[in-house]
Amino acid sequence: MPYHLFKCSETIPEREKHAVIKGEGEDLTSALPLGYLNTIPGTLSERGCAYCGAKHVIGTPMKDVIHLSHGPVGCTYDTWQTKRYISDNDNFQLKYTFASDMKEKHVVFGAEDLLRKSILEAFEAHPEIDRMTIYQTCASALIGDDMEALAAEIMDEHPEYDIFVVNSPGFGGPSQSGGHHKINIAWVNDKVGTVEPEIKSDYVINYVGEYNIQGDQFLMHDYFRRMGIQILSTFTGNGSYDDLRAMHKADLNVLECARSAEYICNELRVRYGIPRLDIDGFGFETMAGALRKVAMFFGLEDKAEEIIAEEEARWRPELEWYRARLQDKKVCLWPGGSKLWHWANVIHEEMGVNVVSVYTKFGHQGDMEKGIARCETGALAIDDPNELEGMEAIEMLEPDCIFTGKRPGEVAKKVRTPYLNAHAYHNGPWKGWEGWVRFARDIYNAIYNPIHELSLLDISTGEIPTDVGFVTRQMLSDVNLPDEIRNHPEWREYTGDYDCVTPLMDREYPDYPFTRGEASDGEKEPAA
Amino acid sequence: MAKKNPQPELTDELRDEYRELLLDHIMKKCLWQFHSRAWDRERQNENILAMTTELLCGTEVSPATPDERCYYVDAFDLARAYRNKFTWLSELSTDQIREVMAALKTKLDHVTIHGSLNAELTDAHY
Numbered sequence: 254m255p256y257h258l259f260k261c262s263e264t265i266p267e268r269e270k271h272a273v274i275k276g277e278g279e280d281l282t283s284a285l286p287l288g289y290l291n292t293i294p295g296t297l298s299e300r301g302c303a304y305c306g307a308k309h310v311i312g313t314p315m316k317d318v319i320h321l322s323h324g325p326v327g328c329t330y331d332t333w334q335t336k337r338y339i340s341d342n343d344n345f346q347l348k349y350t351f352a353s354d355m356k357e358k359h360v361v362f363g364a365e366d367l368l369r370k371s372i373l374e375a376f377e378a379h380p381e382i383d384r385m386t387i388y389q390t391c392a393s394a395l396i397g398d399d400m401e402a403l404a405a406e407i408m409d410e411h412p413e414y415d416i417f418v419v420n421s422p423g424f425g426g427p428s429q430s431g432g433h434h435k436i437n438i439a440w441v442n443d444k445v446g447t448v449e450p451e452i453k454s455d456y457v458i459n460y461v462g463e464y465n466i467q468g469d470q471f472l473m474h475d476y477f478r479r480m481g482i483q484i485l486s487t488f489t490g491n492g493s494y495d496d497l498r499a500m501h502k503a504d505l506n507v508l509e510c511a512r513s514a515e516y517i518c519n520e521l522r523v524r525y526g527i528p529r530l531d532i533d534g535f536g537f538e539t540m541a542g543a544l545r546k547v548a549m550f551f552g553l554e555d556k557a558e559e560i561i562a563e564e565e566a567r568w569r570p571e572l573e574w575y576r577a578r579l580q581d582k583k584v585c586l587w588p589g590g591s592k593l594w595h596w597a598n599v600i601h602e603e604m605g606v607n608v609v610s611v612y613t614k615f616g617h618q619g620d621m622e623k624g625i626a627r628c629e630t631g632a633l634a635i636d637d638p639n640e641l642e643g644m645e646a647i648e649m650l651e652p653d654c655i656f657t658g659k660r661p662g663e664v665a666k667k668v669r670t671p672y673l674n675a676h677a678y679h680n681g682p683w684k685g686w687e688g689w690v691r692f693a694r695d696i697y698n699a700i701y702n703p704i705h706e707l708s709l710l711d712i713s714t715g716e717i718p719t720d721v722g723f724v725t726r727q728m729l730s731d732v733n734l735p736d737e738i739r740n741h742p743e744w745r746e747y748t749g750d751y752d753c754v755t756p757l758m759d760r761e762y763p764d765y766p767f768t769r770g771e772a773s774d775g776e777k778e779p780a781a
Numbered sequence: 782m783a784k785k786n787p788q789p790e791l792t793d794e795l796r797d798e799y800r801e802l803l804l805d806h807i808m809k810k811c812l813w814q815f816h817s818r819a820w821d822r823e824r825q826n827e828n829i830l831a832m833t834t835e836l837l838c839g840t841e842v843s844p845a846t847p848d849e850r851c852y853y854v855d856a857f858d859l860a861r862a863y864r865n866k867f868t869w870l871s872e873l874s875t876d877q878i879r880e881v882m883a884a885l886k887t888k889l890d891h892v893t894i895h896g897s898l899n900a901e902l903t904d905a906h907y
């Protein structure tokens with residue numbers, strides 16, 4: 254087994270089985286690190302907690318919901334506004350966060366009265382919102398407040414309200430992934446099947462594991478809508494609470510982030526017979542494959558081919574411009590859980606970069622299986638890395654750019670390694686054809702940012718030199734390119750708009766194809 | 782439908798070489814083989830590779846249920862990619878294709894199920 258023990262972790266020898274280097278001729282039966290285990294004491298993990306996984310990752314992208322944490326205000330504050338899951342209702346879920354604000358006295362005397370007051374106050378403050386999720390935290394879990402009973406009481410008193418309770422305290426799992434699991438299962442147990450939706454199309458999907466980071470979902474919705482496919486619900490980016498209660502009525506679950514949402518797809522398959530189709534939304538070839546597969550499920554192949562041809566023609570020249578300038582750059586894919594495998598192969602093939610390392614903060618061994626399988630030989634794979642291991646890997650691999658979260662990313666910048674925010678993006682969306690070009694542009698801008706030249710100047714002694722170090726990105730990227738590449742007649746830089754998703758909200762589409770019966774009247778069942 | 786001009790012999794060595802090329806494509810391009818539990822991986826591998834084999838052999842596949850349609854789209858996608866990428870497939874007879882695909886199935890099951898180091902595959906719950 255090609256395990257790798259970092260020098261900085263020699264005092265934590267258990268860490269050795271959490272990193273492997275994929276050697277020549279090795280496969281997953283010989284190269285797979287441990288995963289989804291409790292963080293080893295002594296290692297400075299970059300993971301989040303199970304409460305964060307339930308609330309911040311899965312729950313709060315739902316757009317028409319008051320998201321209330323039953324615990325100290327810090328829990329909700331620290332999981333607020335750090336991820337850009339936008340929505341088409343003026344970003345209610347990003348603007349506000351709610352907490353019962355538990356303090357020491359509530360730990361002693363109980364906090365159910367406080368929670369009741371908080372719930373009612375929040376609903377009264379936002380009369381336009383009548384749906385709520387309540388998230389348990391470590392503090393409220395430890396004192397045993399019965400949140401479900403209280404939620405049931407309030408729903409009896411106010412039938413117009415519907416409340417979903419998530420029991421996923423911070424300590425409830427090795428990482429945020431424990432929270433993903435809990436909220437998936439709780440939602441399918443408690444809420445799916447409690448609303449009968451308005452079916453508008455002959456082709457109906459749930460789009461699952463999509464969090465609308467900087468508008469990813471808007472782009473994907475546009476593709477599906479152009480094919481005449483109704484997205485009944487999105488789990489959960491730009492998702493509506495009541496739409497998600499109706500997931501049982503879809504024909505197909507299209508799954509993007511299997512790490513955070515495969516549980517609900519598996520349960521929907523077992524309980525309601527809805528099949529699960531995994532797709533990759535990042536990359537040209539993968540995006541085309543995804544549309545072709547979904548289209549073929551419904552017999553809409555011609556529609557898919559029209560979109561693929563149109564998007565390819567529009568965006569291929571721009572991807573090629575960046576590909577020529579990113580060739581053989583070394584990158585580390587160090588995201589949370591799923592993007593390491595979404596990107597590992599397609600970024601190498603379509604942007605020309607070499608993936609020298611993958612890591613996952615909270616992924617399971619299944620994520621590492623996909624990531625390692627898609628990497629080229631020699632890649633270093635790390636499970637639940639600590640900060641020192643990240644620094645040692647940067648020294649060892651000398652990447653040109655790493656894609657990771659803000660905390661390790663800011664650390665990398667201190668050693669002059671550019672990073673891109675893999676969780677919330679820099680200038681997303683990054684999905685779909687246009688998104689993939691925007692991702693390439695962000696990588697290009699990161700690697701060739703002139704600040705890296707300026708930062709090498711020592712301005713601590715003498716005059717600040719003004720005649721050296723001032724360059725443009727293209728002066729750096731094009732210096733060794735042959736003329737035929739530099740002046741390619743068709744290739745060009747990104748020409749899309751700064752905001753490429755807002756116009757999609759006003760786009761008009763033909764009516765859905767609908768022949769299988771009269772649409773229901775759209776009335777919802779009374780709140781459970 | 783039998784292919785024209787079959788190779789005179791598909792040696793074990795050549796079959797294994799083909800198998801590894803086909804496997805590498807699945808591992809780098811597909812996701813269906815990595816469902817989270819062993820029983821799902823068995824179901825996926827069995828159904829998708831069986832349909833892919835039929836498609837490569839020129840046999841019509843008629844999926845009847847939603848589950849079968851889901852297997853079918855992954856199988857069709859795989860068969861299309863194989864035909865585009867591996868031109869040697871068109872030189873094989875249907876028997877030879879079946880032999881290579883059977884070897885592929887055995888190896889894929891080994892890598893993703895029976896020889897897998899993934900400790901979660903046998904977890905009784907999702």
